[in-house]
Amino acid sequence: MGILDFLLGLLIGLGLLCWQQIRQRQRLTRLLRELRAADVETSPFSATSQLALTVAHQQRIQQQLAAEVSTYRSILEAAPVGYLHLDDENRLVWCNPEARSLLDLTPAPPNQPENPRLLLELVRSYELDDLVEQARNSKTLCQKDWVFYPVSPDVLQLTRQRSYVLRGYAVPLPKQHVGVFLESRQESVQLRQKLDRWASDVAHELKTPLTSIRLIAETLQTRLDPALRGWVNRLIGESIRLSDLVQDLLDLALIDRESSQCLHLRQVNLPDLVQAAWLNLEPLSRKKQVQLSYQGPESLPVQIDEARIYRVLMNLLDNSIKYSPPWETVTVRISTGLAEESTHSSPETGVWLEVFDAGTGFAEQDLPHVFERFYRADPARSRLPPNCSASSEASNSSHSNSSHSSAAEPYHRTSSGLGLAIVRQIVEAHQGIVLASNHPETGGAWLRIWLPQNGLEPEPHKQPPDGLEIKLYEEPRADVGSANLLE
Structure with missing residues (x-):
């Protein structure tokens, strides 16, 4: 009886041992598969040997990755731009010395690990925090310029600190982390x-x-x-x-x-302002027999600086008349809609103002530069076509700068290069956008302006805008050329 009990216990013990070894082998096989070891089933080595080889291989990979991280961190530490690494909770994980200098951060004590802290606790810059959130939510590279005001806990340093312009590039990283590159734009602004x-x-x-x-x-x-x-x-x-x-x-x-x-903002009926600007340019349009075609509502009030938008209309309409062939039409179109996503991040509804003509338009290589100051499309920066001789320049210089030629001239041929620069400055001051291209139907210059409307309700507006002098047509004096009057 004792022998039978012994044999039965031995069999049960051997069965439990075999079952435990099978389970251990299954666990090792599963672990090897998770570690992505090759040929787990067909390998001549045991599972324990495979696990040891795989762990050694993973350790080598980890050492290589650690070396690469150390290399990249050394590069970032020596980089002339700042870098911030933020986790999914907007805590500062790491930053290089240049970022500490730009953001006026106190370095951590040596030989002490730095605990991650919220970005807003370290840097009082809501623009930077907003840039990080934009990159995290949009999953794309985001850029922003802002003025940074350093805040020091030392009262004696308050009068010595100066604000400066920063530009940030936020890059989305895995696991909702965000990397931010910072550069100072103060020197460029000062220049x-x-x-x-x-x-x-x-x-x-x-x-x-x-x-x-x-x-x-x-x-x-x-x-x-x-x-x-x-x-x-x-x-x-x-x-x-x-x-x-x-x-x-x-x-x-x-x-x-x-x-x-x-800006002196007030509610203005934009179609009336267009009509006033065209009426002021009537002598120039009458000489070339250029007509105005208006497309849009009769009443559309917007909140703008009336005098400055009037200047925008004068510049755009004057250019369109100058470079339109005789007997052609300058079209002004007004509509409401959202700004294009590629140029404006706000979903606010605004007003689109479009001015296009039937002239020669812009050259493709000149489109990125038409809003730059003193830029003219002529490579020689001359105000006459290249085939004109010096004698013809001397005899016709009084007409080369006039606003009305017998044929359509290339765009910017006779301009100083400041008209469209002024247009861009005024529109951007209104937090709007301005775009330049060639119209797909007429082939002429096509200027599009978007301005925020601020949801104003229409109101009666029948009189000409206040403070605008509408010049009626006058016969030129006998001793002065009409071209000079229209300058």
């Missing part, structure tokens, strides 16, 4: 401000001598022989053109300085 200040100072200095030259020329105009008056007319025309250029420089400097903080 641009110095350039604008220099141009403004020069323009101020040129106003007085140009006015004196024009007054002297107009005084001599009636005292010279008729054969010599043509030269005086040319002198007056060139002084007017230079005066307009100086005024454009001053306007650009004023818009840059005031930006959107000094």
Whole structure:
């Protein structure tokens, strides 16, 4: 009886041992498959040996990855741009020294691990936090410029700290992490401000001598022989053109300085403003027999700075008349709709203002630069076609800068390159967008402007806009060319 019990216990023990070994082998096989070991079933090695080889292989891979991470971190530490690594809860995991310098972060004590903390606890910049959220939600690269104001706990440092412009690029990473690259734009902003200040100072200095030259020329105009008056007319025309250029420089400097903080917004009926601008350009359009075609509602009130949008309309319509062939039509179209996603992130409903003509339009290589200051499409930067000789330039210079030629001229041929720059500055001050292209039907220049409407209700508006002087057509004087009057 004792022998039978012994044998029975031995069999049960052997069965349990075999069952445990089978389960262990299954677990090892499953673990090897999870570790992606090759040929688990057909390998001549045991499961334990395979596991040891796989673990050794994974350790080598981990060491290689750690070396790569160390290399990349060394590169980021020496990079001239800042880098921040944020986790899914917007906690700062790691940043390089340049980011600490840009954001005025205190480095962690040596030999002490740095615990992740919320970004807003370390950096009081809601623009940076918003950029991170945009990249995390959109899963795409996001960019933003903003003015950063450092905050120091030391009261003595408050008067020494200065704000500066930052540009951030947020990159979405796995597991809802986000990487942010930062660069300082302060030097670029300062250089641009110095350039604008220099141009403004020069323009101020040129106003007085140009006015004196024009007054002297107009005084001599009636005292010279008729054969010599043509030269005086040319002198007056060139002084007017230079005066307009100086005024454009001053306007650009004023818009840059005031930006959107000094806009005098009021409710304006946009179709009436278009009509007032066209009426002011009637002498120029009548000389070329160019007609206006308006497409849109009769009443559409928007919240804008009336004087500045009027300047935008004058520049656009003046360009369209200049570069349209005679007997053609300039079309102005007004509609409501959303801004294009590629150019404006706000879903706000606004007003689209389109102006296009039937001229030669823009060259494809010039489209990215048409809103730059002093840019002209002519490669030689001349105001006459390249096939014109010097003699023809001397004899026809009084007409080369006029606003009305006998045929359609290439766009920007006779411009100073400031008109569209002023348009862009005014539109951006209104937080709008401006686009330039060639119209698919007419082939002429096609300028599109989107302005926020702010959901205003229409109201009666029958009188011309306040503060706008509508100049009616006047017959030119006998001693001054009509081209100079229309300058």
